[in-house]
Amino acid sequence: MSCGESQPKRSRGSKSVLEGSIPSRPVYGVLEIRPGRLHLMVADAEGAEAILDLAASAPADFFAAAHIIYLPKKSGDRFVARLQQLVPAQLYVGPSYDAALPRLRRVLAGAHMGLQVYLAGTEGLMGQAMLEVTQAGVPHSAIQTEHRGSTVRRVQCVHCKGITEEVTHDPFQCAHCGLHLFVRDHYSRRIAAFQGVRVDAEDPGNIPESVERFR
């Protein structure tokens, strides 16, 4: 086993256990209610379940000060009605992170201290939202995260710097330069992506069989 080989184990529902490896690999927690004047929640797909679980322990008026940005992706409208039933101050349902980004930026630009941030869902979503929120001035350790659903990774090619979203296989082919890349656990918070390194750098053409490591 090398440091890159951490096989996620499935557990109940949308929760999967991500094994820890090297220090730069992010670890995620379980969302909990914290005091705040505005609760900003950003989630994708099964990340909605983390919000719904959180709601179970929320005080009565909690969601009146909540703004939920939700990207259903492959889960479709499976969770949307239940999120609506929480009656948040605002609920935005959008097709992609890029589509939601202007809204996220607007919320952050107008926010005050006392903002609580909750991120849930895939690593790619949480990483990118975390980047945006820390740039707005929230210390990263104050941002809550909970991993749910898919374990696909967002990977940056260290050679061409292109980012390939939703990587499932290792090695995989860079969507930008076409090199075959080995997915490292090395994670950059600055770009919210794992690093992909050419697998056949020393022996061109010798590419190991690609296996599905993230689903």
Place this chain on the structure above:
Amino acid sequence: MSAGAAKIPVTVAEVTPVNELVTRFKFVRRDGGPMPTFSGGAHTVVEMNDRDRVRRNPYSIMSDPGDRGAYSISIRRDDNGRGGSLFMHRQVRPGMEMVISNPVNLFALDLRARKHLLLAGGIGITPFLAQIKQLSAMNGNFELHYSVRSASLASYADELVANHRSRVHLYHDERGEQIDLPALLDGQPLGTHVYVCGPKGMIAWVRNTATALGWPREAVHHEEFLAPASGKPFEVMLARSNKLIRVGEHQSLLEAIEAAGVEAPYLCRGGACGQCETDVLEHEGTFLHKDHWLTPTQCASGTKIMPCVSRFEGRTLVLDR
């Protein structure tokens, strides 16, 4: 011999009364060289040769971090204290030779902050004086809320108002004025950090209010040097040095260790930095933990003590020192 930060031989250049309770001291190097660089919020430990004992007290450096010619500190006289401030007020004269430590900063500005909200109570203004000079030099966004007992005891308030009128807010206890803390914290833009230096109660009030409003712990900074508490004398065995020492009523455990000629590490001498943490090998009795460094679990374990501020009551105490 140096168990704290490196030391600087200095001459007292000026002793200036600021008001009825506060006096300012200015130190320059004896060799005429520049002082080490420091950042706003740093303190220096001043050594005082008071007859048969050496006192060492930490004081915030209040001068301009951009000026390496001298360090200034301001000391409030404490008539009921252990005597350090009285020594400074009564014995120290211009021209006297003293030793101070290199600066150590346990209360630095977080330069990632979008805005710095500074809250001072009384003599707690001193670290902010240096921070404000640093912030002004870099065009930083700050706001000072300064609570004073009365206008006559408002150290440096006139100067602050004259230089930064729109950023300085004064509150006089005497007139019943108080910072409206919930309202003040509630309106701050994202990325604001709050810094508090003042009496214990004020620090607790700011920290608790901020937490209740959802401020992240990382955005709330405080500084409070605890004065070592007096108490019943007790005996301590220093295992490594093989010495049995006695800690006097008005002496700290750290001072007693130093008086026995044993080097012990320290940086703040006020229970805040963690540097003096010492392993307890054996004990029979009760610890009087006074620091804000050890966790409640560590305190309860009976295996650690912070000798700069904490004491012991009982029959045996053996330290790994």
